[in-house]
Amino acid sequence: MTSTEKANAEKSSLRPTRQRLAVMEAMASFGDFRSAQDIHELLGERGEQVGLATVYRTLQRLADAGEVDVLRTEDGEAIYRRCSDSHHHHLVCRSCGATVEVEGPTVERWTSSIAAEHGYADVSHALEIFGTCPRCR
Amino acid sequence: MTSTEKANAEKSSLRPTRQRLAVMEAMASFGDFRSAQDIHELLGERGEQVGLATVYRTLQRLADAGEVDVLRTEDGEAIYRRCSDSHHHHLVCRSCGATVEVEGPTVERWTSSIAAEHGYADVSHALEIFGTCPRCR
DNA sequence: GTCGGAGTTGACAATCATTCTCACTTCATC
DNA sequence: GATGAAGTGAGAATGATTGTCAACTCCGAC
Numbered sequence: 001m002t003s004t005e006k007a008n009a010e011k012s013s014l015r016p017t018r019q020r021l022a023v024m025e026a027m028a029s030f031g032d033f034r035s036a037q038d039i040h041e042l043l044g045e046r047g048e049q050v051g052l053a054t055v056y057r058t059l060q061r062l063a064d065a066g067e068v069d070v071l072r073t074e075d076g077e078a079i080y081r082r083c084s085d086s087h088h089h090h091l092v093c094r095s096c097g098a099t100v101e102v103e104g105p106t107v108e109r110w111t112s113s114i115a116a117e118h119g120y121a122d123v124s125h126a127l128e129i130f131g132t133c134p135r136c137r
Numbered sequence: 138m139t140s141t142e143k144a145n146a147e148k149s150s151l152r153p154t155r156q157r158l159a160v161m162e163a164m165a166s167f168g169d170f171r172s173a174q175d176i177h178e179l180l181g182e183r184g185e186q187v188g189l190a191t192v193y194r195t196l197q198r199l200a201d202a203g204e205v206d207v208l209r210t211e212d213g214e215a216i217y218r219r220c221s222d223s224h225h226h227h228l229v230c231r232s233c234g235a236t237v238e239v240e241g242p243t244v245e246r247w248t249s250s251i252a253a254e255h256g257y258a259d260v261s262h263a264l265e266i267f268g269t270c271p272r273c274r
Numbered sequence: 275g276t277c278g279g280a281g282t283t284g285a286c287a288a289t290c291a292t293t294c295t296c297a298c299t300t301c302a303t304c
Numbered sequence: 305g306a307t308g309a310a311g312t313g314a315g316a317a318t319g320a321t322t323g324t325c326a327a328c329t330c331c332g333a334c
Contacts, residue, residue, distance in 0.1 A: 015300085015301075015302095015310065015311070017300080017301090017310095017311065017312085019311080019312070020311090035291085036291080036292080037290095037291075049313095050312090050313090051312060051313040051314075052292090052313085052314095053292090053293075053294085053312080053313065053314085053315095054311080054312060054313070056291090056292065056293075057293095057311085057312090072209045072213055075321090076209055076213040076214070076215060076291085076320080076321085077213070077290095077291065078213065078291080078292085091251060091252060091255055091257055093257070094259070100255050100257075102251050102255075104247060104251065106243060106244075106247045107243075107244055107247055107264075110241060110243045110244055110247075111264075111266050114228060114239050114241065114266065115228060115266055115268050118228055118237050118239075118270075118271075119270065119271035120228055120230065120266075120268030120269060120270055120271070121268055121269045121274055122231070122268055122269045123266060123267070123268040124266075124267050124268070125264065125265065125266040125267065126263075126264070126265050126267075127244075127248075127262065127263070127264040127265075128262065128263050128264075129248050129251065129252055129257075129260060129261075129262040130260070130261050130262065130263075131252050131257030131258055131259055131260040131261070132257060132258045132259045133255075133256065133257055134255075134256035134257070137258055152281065152282070152329085152330065152331090154281090154282065154283080154329080154330085156282080156283070156284095157282090172320085173320080173321080174319095174320075186284095187283090187284090188283060188284040188285075189284085189285095189321095190283080190284065190285085190286095190321090190322075190323090191282080191283060191284070193320090193321065193322075194282090194283090194322095212292095213291080213292085213320085214319095214320070215320085215321085
């Protein structure tokens, strides 16, 4: 883990416990979306025993702090991924899960104007793009 | 129920049983997203006893046939709504669930160009806009 | 009209992700 | 080293959803 990560952990007033560090390190080690169960299993394989409940709690904290993205698969399972701070969307490969973060003022503008048009306030939006990546074709 | 609905039921090679008709009629009677449990309860209140499993099965069939939209709430619950045939997105009220179907070539173009830029093929996308509707403010 | 079989249903059990509980541990501070 | 707050883990609890299976319904063939 980098010093930045440790600083982040402290900033969010979370004790940098062995378990939390392990989860953050695991998140840093892959680039695509994984379920809490996957991460728990991955930690077990690495010899870092962390309770499942703790994995869930940690991921929730990280998600609240905006340090990870949460998505729902089609069958309702929550999947997590480390992400950059700024607002962005995901282009996800349907077959291998490879993810690209994308952003663009176009959508942002479009959603807010549509919302305004219908009188909706406090607007947020969720956009995911699915496709088959170059390597899986 | 309209004759069109009956025709659809037949078209999709589903027997138009009392239970299926009841679910479809219920879907027709509200415009926002409801969970399977809600629909089951609603049917009970109307005196149309339909088993919960049957409600789930029916909604799944309808969703497969593209006759209803399925969304996931933030806590992973599936919610269903009757929808028009054409591709569109939803502007959903965070507080009361009121939904507006919106569409626009802007997003469609943007997503496909982004995907193309990264070499992704067979692109689809999911976009939901959340906000507070005029009546809930 | 009635027979038979495929499709459908409902009650209930089973599954599975997630959350809750609570006794126990760890850490910082005094 | 005592204290208390934060954190943890094992297992129970929850709750949406799906599976099971015997009973029921529909519908065409006779």
